[in-house]
Amino acid sequence: MKLDFTKYTNGLIPAIIQDNETKNIFMLGYMNQEALNKTLETKKVTFFSRSKNRLWTKGEESGNFLNLISIQNDCDEDTLLIKVNPVGPTCHTGTDTCWQEKNEQDYGFISKLETIIEDRKNNSNSEKSYVASLFEKGINKIAQKVGEEAVEVVIEAKDDNDNLFLNESADLLFHYLILLQAKGFKLDNVVKFLKERTK
Known part of the structure; x- marks a missing residue:
């Protein structure tokens, strides 16, 4: 060097x-x-x-x-x-960083989307928010929706229309993020499991 x-x-x-x-x-x-x-x-x-x-x-x-x-x-x-x-916090003040920020994983737009979902879950009217209405209907409806979107992804994967495949993939990921929060988790919880599997 x-x-x-x-x-x-x-x-x-x-x-x-x-x-x-x-x-x-x-x-x-x-x-x-x-x-x-x-x-x-x-x-x-x-x-x-x-x-x-x-x-x-x-x-x-x-x-x-x-x-x-x-x-x-x-x-x-x-x-x-x-x-x-x-190993532990870095700053002498006891915070994770010297800018008083938490050392949390950020997945960019996905993390922003998770924040939006959480806000809609906690603060929105179910008549005005699709996300809030799903949470109001409960875990069975949310899980069912994830299953439906997964089937649509499989169907589109067998065809040659990339736009439809990506559109259905986005729907599946969106509803999966909702399901995770309905179960009290976020994407980072799943990523930690994946990391453990690679050790």
Whole structure:
């Protein structure tokens, strides 16, 4: 790994710390060559502390280590992206990140859709909201709807109309997300099961 430690003051380069699974950013620290070497050697992220003026392994006092997964340098060879598996919260204040954010998995639009479904479930009138009306009819109706959509996906999979297949697939996924919430779960609960199966 080629790095330019001379570009910044005191031979320190920024190190962005990212969760290997969720991709959330935990913190920004600084490393010199010695800190990088120790990180690679121990597999625990070590910085050069500007306040303590010495090497500092994250978690050396709290036990909240950042276990190293990978290190990448950027295109200018003066910044590091370090992917980690965290042990406990990262921030000294006790929060998951130094921006007071929870380190939760975000599935982008799917997570946004789950939030919309939850809002419709809790706050909408069943006469105005299709989602609210399904929840009002109960688990049997929701499960039945998922079954119907699954059959329609199978039917369209046998034909050559990709648009209809994707349309029915979207319907199936949407209703499956509703079923998960009717059972008190979200997509992340299913993903955790899938992850366990790959171990």
